[in-house]
Amino acid sequence: MKPPRFEYRAPSDVEEVVGILTEVGDEGKVLAGGQSLVPSMNFRLARPGLLVDINGVKALDYIQRSGDRILIGTLTRHSCLENAAAVPGPLGRLLATAAHHVGHMPIRVRGTFGGSVAHADPAAEWCMVSVLLDAEIIAVGSRGRRTIPAEDFFRTVFTTALEPYELLSEVILPVLPDSARFGFVEFSRRAGDFAIVASSVVIDVGSNGIINPRVALAGVGGTPVRARSAEAVLAGSAPSAELFRAAADAAAGDVEPMGDIHGSSEYRRHLVRVLTRRALERAASEA
Amino acid sequence: MKTPVKLRVNGQAHEIFVEPRKTLADALRDDCGLTGTHLGCEHGVCGACTVLLDGDPVRACLMFAIQCQDMEIRTVEGLADGEELHPMQRAFWEKHGLQCGFCTPGFLMLAVGALERKPDMDEEELKEMLSSNLCRCTGYQNILAAVRAAQAEMQ
Structure with missing residues (x-):
């Protein structure tokens, strides 16, 4: 179908974006890559009265390092992160792998990192990665700038802690140590579809076993979640097939997936178990 | 307005x-x-x-x-140069990369754009790229064959 009528503004700096959002309140919607917003407008599921197109705000398109953190500007296209060298170390490889799972090539050259996080699809790669790595999400509004931890940011399906007058301007991720290893596995019916379930892990193996294990899951509820019991199983133990199985079982116990047309609750729980085990095996074998 | x-x-x-x-x-x-x-x-x-x-x-x-x-x-x-078809168009013709033809303009632009960005895409990358678009007639095999043929010519 065709989208309903809207007004269109294309500001060139962040201040102007925030000014417009403050002025129009609930009626306003930020247009970044438009790869989720425009389909939902074409379906008439979304009917914003005014679109604030931020594609001309070049200051929001960057990947920068600041000490032990990577700052990702909201307008960074998915395709920029497909290049593992865009970000140093294991984090760059993790982001490149995740980016490659986002939609298809024409979606990736247009869609943006910040847009995906703000859209908050429970199966979206960047939302899961943000929760996995305890990202800090920066929101800018007329009252200034605030930092929202990823786990507080995602409230439920397509719902975040962002206020209507705020712009998600940046996502901050921690640089991973060179010794860190990751695994990222998705299951979907067709290439490029949103995952039915996805699992991602980061582990670091020291002389006293696994340190700082992180396990995050997508497609298991209204938001991506950390599998804390799986992390507890992994912490301090030496990697082994048996340990990974136990952690995967714990991850399956951590979730209460909702069933829908794409998979029942029980099926998704099964996928959590299988994919988490595979993600751990990939992490362990990552060179 | x-x-x-x-x-x-x-x-x-x-x-x-x-x-x-x-x-x-x-x-x-x-x-x-x-x-x-x-x-x-x-x-x-x-x-x-x-x-x-x-x-x-x-x-x-x-x-x-x-x-x-x-x-x-x-x-x-904009692909053809006058009467001269673009190598990708010619390859789709020669390799039977279309049947009803509805999806063809999209596939042509996808493949031309992808190969201009990265001329040396390997088989897996080509398949992954072509999975972006839907074709309900060909089963994709002839589209892949056409894109491979055009790739050789475009390089």
Whole structure:
């Protein structure tokens, strides 16, 4: 179908974006890559009265390092992160792998990192990665700038802690140590579809076993979640097939997936178990 | 409310007068008279409307025409050089890369754009790239064969 009528503004700096959002309140919607917003407008599921197109705000398109953190500007296209060298170390490889799972090539050259996080699809790669790595999400509004931890940011399906007058301007991720290893596995019916379930892990193996294990899951509820019991199983133990199985079982116990047309609750729980085990095996074998 | 929008398509300027909600795909078809760009699903799934925007393949149903001012747009009408088909078009013909032809403009622009960005794509990358668009006739094998043939010629 065709989208309903809207007004269109294309500001060139962040201040102007925030000014417009403050002025129009609930009626306003930020247009970044438009790869989720425009389909939902074409379906008439979304009917914003005014679109604030931020594609001309070049200051929001960057990947920068600041000490032990990577700052990702909201307008960074998915395709920029497909290049593992865009970000140093294991984090760059993790982001490149995740980016490659986002939609298809024409979606990736247009869609943006910040847009995906703000859209908050429970199966979206960047939302899961943000929760996995305890990202800090920066929101800018007329009252200034605030930092929202990823786990507080995602409230439920397509719902975040962002206020209507705020712009998600940046996502901050921690640089991973060179010794860190990751695994990222998705299951979907067709290439490029949103995952039915996805699992991602980061582990670091020291002389006293696994340190700082992180396990995050997508497609298991209204938001991506950390599998804390799986992390507890992994912490301090030496990697082994048996340990990974136990952690995967714990991850399956951590979730209460909702069933829908794409998979029942029980099926998704099964996928959590299988994919988490595979993600751990990939992490362990990552060179 | 309608606004004047300047589009540059296949090297030619088009001054059109459209509402902000007019998608690039509809503007190309209705206002520029370039009906080679086809609309299938209108929600970014099928890829029939793929055009090149500053060289990148994009879904023209997910962009508004008003966003595309000052950008270089290429459509299937711009591929051939007069009577001389683009190597990709010729390869689709020779390798039977189409049957009904509805998806073909999208596949041509997708493949041309992808290979211009990365000429040395390997078999897996080509398959992954072609999975972006839907074709319900061919089963994709002849499309892949056509793209491989054109790739050799384009290099």
